[in-house]
Each structure stands twice: as structure tokens, then as C-alpha cells.
Amino acid sequence: MATKLRRFTKRLLIVLNVVAVIFFLLACLAAYLDPQNWWFISSLALAFPFLLLIVLAFLLWWIFIKIKWAMISGIALSLGIVGISHFYAFHFPASFKKEKEKNSIRIATWNVARFIEMKRNNNKGSQTRLKMMDLIREQNADILCLQEFFHSTDNTYYANIDYVRDKLHYPYYYFSQDDDGFPHLTGSIIFSRYPIIDSGIIRYPRPTLPDALIHADIKVNNDTIRVYTTHLQSLQFGKNDYQKIDQIKSVEDSLLSNSRTILSKIKNAVINRSIQAYIIGEVLDDSPYPLLFCADLNDVPNSYTYSKVRGDMQDAFLKRGGGIGRTFAALSPTLRIDYIFAEEDFRVRQFKRIIKDYSDHYMLVSDVQLKPK
Secondary structure (H helix, E strand, O other): OHHHHHHHHHHHHHHHHHHHHHHHHHHHHOOOOOHHHHHHHHHHHHHHHHHHHHHHHHHHHHHHHOHHHHHHHHHHHHHOHHHHHHHOEOOOOOOOOOOOOOOEEEEEEEEOHHHOOOEOOOOOOOOHHHHHHHHHHHHOOOEEEEEEEEEEOOOOEOOHHHHHHHOOOOOEEEEOOOOOOOOEEEEEEEEEOOOEEEEEEEEOOOOOOOOEEEEEEEEEOOEEEEEEEEEOOOOOOOHHHHHHHHHHHOOOOOHHHHHHHHHHHHHHHHHHHHHHHHHHHHHHOOOOOOEEEEEEOOOOOOOHHHHHHHOOOEEHHHHHOOEOOOOEOOOOOOOOOEEEEEOOOEEEEEEEEEOOOOOOEOEEEEEEEEOOO
16 A cells, blocks of 8 residues: 555656646746747746746755656756756855946836825925935946836926935936826936937837837947837736735635636736837837846846847846846846846946835846947
């Protein structure tokens, strides 16, 4: 009886190992398959870290129990090495030097979530907005790329462009919203301490969110560089959606209906991001200047969005960061969805994440240096 039980357990584990490997390899394929045709496989990119962990656990188990079966996981991991290298930075990050090296450009990107406090207040115990502004000031970046930026011409709300320009000393900026008479403006913005000599905007088509891809051509000493920033389609989870996710995690009632709602939002988001990513890929190829790209892509490093947008550019985190590099504070500790990319014209000198729970995203800062021509 004991022998039969052991045989059954071993066979069950082998089957489970094979199933885990199949889903892991499908998650690896997500980077190459257009979500408009393969949305379910694209959604598996979100599960990549957990599938990787399961495959690794099986590998270690079989090494100690029956080493020949470890080949199942071993082969899968070797096939998924590109996905793993995009997910995890395999080196210890050096401490970030406050003083920039000569001829370096410091660039920072942050989804500021409208600075949390849009309406003016005198609550000294709160003032998250001022804490966020102080954090930006401390970085002493030459170029700022901010997503979900809020500005208002209504005096009862904050005029954040004026504050960043005058108090943080960024005299040049390009905002992705035109003043059409409505006092409250939200979008992506590029601030610079170097002159902006040209700029441009591309609106994404409906039904994607009305965010835009913007660029600024910036004169840095005797060189000109192009800086892009954008914010791609989010999952648009509301409070009710987060409650449904908690119910799914705790296996409460209505598991099927809750899962359906969440999957529907994931499907719409990955498809819309694929449209946006295709547009970005086409636009970046036409840049006449060395290119830096900062964004909240709302997608993970194993996704089609990441692969399409990054192309041959360097990922500053993978060059100088370490570990998983989480940038989104909610849902899962594995979500790296904000990025700084640099073309090969640049050397990435240093990189850091600033883990402060002011926004639901973390600020990223990198020093880059143009290579000699």
C-alpha cells in the first residue's frame, strides 16, 4: 500500500511539474505574441514570477529526490532565460552618489498620482503634495518626467506647474494637455533645466485612455537629446475590484463571478496597451536624436508591451539596479511597471528606486552620459 501511495505521489508531482512548466513557458511567450490575438497568454505575464518560483521549487525538490526529473524544470528555465533576465537584475546595485559625474544627465520619472492632494489645504499633518515636491527637489535631476500630473488654474486647487517651475527651478516644460478652458488638467509632463528647443505629442486612439505620448528635444550643452514620456492603459481597478481580488485570495463566495470581472479588465487593458505599444515602437524609430524614454507602462518586463516599447534600448534598472525592482506599491511585490530606457548612445552610470509611499508608484532616478561621437 505504501509503495502504491509513493508511486501515485511521484506521478502526481511529475504531472504537476509538467503543467507548471507549460504555463511558465507560455508566460515566457507573452513577450512575443500580440495580445489582440493572444490576450490570455499575454495575461500570464503577470503570473511569471510565481510560475518561475514554482518551477524553481520543483527543480530543487527533484535534485534531492530524483535528479533525472529535475531536467523537466531545468530545460524550462534554460528556455526561459531571456524572460528571467528581463524580470531580475543579477547584480548588487552600487550606492547612488548624490554628486553627478561630469557630463552626466540626471533623469527622474514618477507617476505622481495627481499629487494625492489636488485641492489646497492647510492640514499640516498631511500635505503629502509638499512631501512629494521636497522629494523631487532632493534628487536634483536635470530632467523630470511625471505621469498623472495635475495642474489647475482654479485658485482653490494647486497650480503645480507654477510650483515646479518657480520653486524647484525647472524653467522649461512641455505638458500633454491643452488649456481648453477647463481649469483642471491631468496628463504627462516633461520638465527640464536645459532648454527645450522642440516638442511634440501623439494621442492614442480610442478606446484607450486619453493619455498621450509626448517628447521634448532638449539642448544639453552642445548636444541635443530627445526625451519621451507616457502613461499607458491601466487596469482601471477601483475599490470594488480590489475587494473582489481579496475575496478571490480568501476563496470567498462568488469566486467565479469575481474572477470574470477581473479577467475582463485585464483582457481590455492588455489589448489596448498592445495598440499603444505598437504606436510607440513606430514613433521611436524616427527619432533624429539620442533617445531617453521614461514611462509608466502599466505592464511587467515579461509582457508584449515591454518588449515592443523597449526594443534594443537599455533598461536602466537591469543595467545598474538589483533584484526585482518593484515600482508599484499595490497588489503584488513583483510589479515593476515603471521604466527608464536609454538608447545605446548613452552609458547608464547609476540608478535608484526611491521607496516612499506617497504615490502608489515609486520614483526612479538614473544618471546617464552621452558616449563620445
